[in-house]
Amino acid sequence: MSLWSYANPRRFLDVTTPALPWLWGAALLLTATGLLWGFFLTPDDYRQGSTVKIIYLHVPSAMLAINAWIMMLVASLIWLVRRHHVSALAARAAAPVGLAMTLVALWTGAVWGSPMWGTWWAWDPRLTSFFILLLFYLGYVALWEAVPDPDTAADLTSGLCLVGSVFALLSRYAVNFWSQGLHQGATLSLDARENIADVFWLPLLVCIAGFVLLFVALVLTRTQTEIRARRLRALRLRARGAEA
Amino acid sequence: MPDLGPYALEVALAYAGALLILAALCGATWIRWKRLRDEERDEHG
Numbered sequence: 001m002s003l004w005s006y007a008n009p010r011r012f013l014d015v016t017t018p019a020l021p022w023l024w025g026a027a028l029l030l031t032a033t034g035l036l037w038g039f040f041l042t043p044d045d046y047r048q049g050s051t052v053k054i055i056y057l058h059v060p061s062a063m064l065a066i067n068a069w070i071m072m073l074v075a076s077l078i079w080l081v082r083r084h085h086v087s088a089l090a091a092r093a094a095a096p097v098g099l100a101m102t103l104v105a106l107w108t109g110a111v112w113g114s115p116m117w118g119t120w121w122a123w124d125p126r127l128t129s130f131f132i133l134l135l136f137y138l139g140y141v142a143l144w145e146a147v148p149d150p151d152t153a154a155d156l157t158s159g160l161c162l163v164g165s166v167f168a169l170l171s172r173y174a175v176n177f178w179s180q181g182l183h184q185g186a187t188l189s190l191d192a193r194e195n196i197a198d199v200f201w202l203p204l205l206v207c208i209a210g211f212v213l214l215f216v217a218l219v220l221t222r223t224q225t226e227i228r229a230r231r232l233r234a235l236r237l238r239a240r241g242a243e244a
Numbered sequence: 245m246p247d248l249g250p251y252a253l254e255v256a257l258a259y260a261g262a263l264l265i266l267a268a269l270c271g272a273t274w275i276r277w278k279r280l281r282d283e284e285r286d287e288h289g
Contacts, residue, residue, distance in 0.1 A: 039259070040246055050248040050255050057262040100269040104262045111258040115251055218269065221277050228280040235287055 007084035009227045016220045023217040031210030038203040045200075054112045056204055060211035061104035065133065068098030068215065069161070069168035072140075076158035086223065088154035089230070091161065092144050093222030097215055099137040106130060126183040129171040136164035150230060 006012055038056035045052035075091035078084055109127070110120045121127065140160055147153035196204070248255050 044249065049251050050246070051251045053248075053255050054258045057258060061262065097269065100265050104265050107261045107265070108258045111254050111261070115254055214266075214270075218273055221273050225273075225277045225280050228284050232280065232283055232287060 004082070004084070007082075007086045009086055009231070012086050013224060013227060016224060020217065020220060020224075023213060023220065027210055027213035027217045029210075030206055031214055034203050034205075034207030034210050037206060038200075042199055042203060048116060051112055051115060052200065054108050055200065056207045058105060058108040058112060059204060060208045061101045061108065062130070063208065064211055064215050065098055065102040065105050065130070066168050066172045068094050068101060069133065069136075069164060071219075072098065072161050073165045073168075076161040079154050080158050085150075085154075085230070086227065088150075088158070089226040090219060090223045091157070092154075093226050094215075094219045095137060095140050095144070097218045097222070099134070099141060101211075101215070102130065102134045102137055106134065124183050126171065129167055132167045133164070133171050136160070136167060140164065 006015060035056055039053055042053070044050045072091040072094050075087040075094070078087040079091065106127075109130075113122075114120050140157055143157050143160060144153050147156060
């Protein structure tokens, strides 16, 4: 069976409905385990004290803020090339989730930066690119709401998504090629000498897994909602047409 | 409760704000999902 068969809304609902309770359960279990482990059972950092506990919220949310936009980009490209409605609706469903993740990353970063950097905010390359990403998320959500015709809205938001991808990628790689900022380099590395100590790394890994599952559960739930909203709208328009 | 030392306020603010945003997102998602599922059921009788 082809992957494209899941682009059928009916099949999408049939496949995702039984999976959703398991996904939500696993997401909440992993997220709660990771956060409780990190908050209660890990030591303070020798330089940053207890503020290191913010890492368990900041890093997973920042990763997802960027990757949500990349997922929206892939879904938008599928819409533009193959005109599958489910992919356009999945991109629409992911945007508020990415927006919330960006807000969490900015909030936790600001609160962490206050005692460590001596300021809540600086126009640092990574912070600035994240702020621009937040504006793109707001614009994307607003554009979907502003255009009444769903196909036109999907076309326009796909275009916006392509442009915003530059800032999503910039947010990801800003710390690598702009060294003058306040923000540190990448927290996680495949090089064991550069990576954070295992005592912080293991609960962080659980939190990241939990946030990823939470993202998937939220996007699938919201995509189901968008499919139902579009179907109900079509049914009501048809009923109104029959009455007239 | 771990001793958060001089940064107790910052850590508490970070956790409270982040969990509030995530809870609001999950709550709004669930409420809209349930409303539309019920509307669809009503529509189909």
